[in-house]
Amino acid sequence: xxRFRARFWDPTGARHGIPTYPWRAAPEGLMTRRxxxxxxxxxxxxxxxxxxxxxxxSRGVRVAYLYRVDRARPVRPMTDxxxxxxxxxxxxxxxxxxxxxxxxxxxxxSLGCCVTCAHPEEQxxx
Numbered sequence: 388x389x390r391f392r393a394r395f396w397d398p399t400g401a402r403h404g405i406p407t408y409p410w411r412a413a414p415e416g417l418m419t420r421r422x423x424x425x426x427x428x429x430x431x432x433x434x435x436x437x438x439x440x441x442x443x444x445s446r447g448v449r450v451a452y453l454y455r456v457d458r459a460r461p462v463r464p465m466t467d468x469x470x471x472x473x474x475x476x477x478x479x480x481x482x483x484x485x486x487x488x489x490x491x492x493x494x495x496x497s498l499g500c501c502v503t504c505a506h507p508e509e510q511x512x513x
Contacts, residue, residue: 394409395407395408395409395410395439395440395441396408396409396412400437403438403440405435405437405438406436406437406438407437407438407439407440408437408438408439408440408453409439409440409441410439410440410441412439413437413439413453414437416455416456416457417436417437417453417454417455417456418453418454418456418459419439419451419452419453419454420452420454423454423456423459424462426456426459427461427462428456428459428460428461428462429459429460429461429462429463430454430458430459430460431458431459431460433454433455433458433459435452435453435454436453436454436455437452437453438450438451438452438453439451439452439453477493480493480494481493481494482494483500483501483503483504484499484500485500485501485504486500486501486503486504488501490502
């Protein structure tokens with residue numbers, strides 16, 4: 388495990404082009420997008436200041452960009468228009484294109500329609 392950490396240790400950015408740190412070794416003052424969001428912040432247009440790299444068994448080398456906390460901005464508040472647009476988008480994801488009914492769940496893109504329309508023979512048997 389130590390060799391992976393050494394492979395991803397590049398605080399000057401000479402090897403990777405941007406300062407790079409191994410998993411859980413980022414310096415203070417840098418956060419990922421998810422960490423910023425948990426604090427009620429967003430990157431605010433800034434470029435990534437550094438990156439985290441780690442080895443995943445299933446996906447190979449993974450990367451997460453780090454942003455400076457002192458340059459982060461507060462998350463924009465949810466307006467009425469944004470709320471309506473989000474509700475309409477989620478309603479569209481729940482509506483079956485075949486029977487036009489609200490399925491009550493987000494319809495799988497692999498099926499393309501609700502389970503009742505995708506497998507009608509199973510519904511008749513039950």
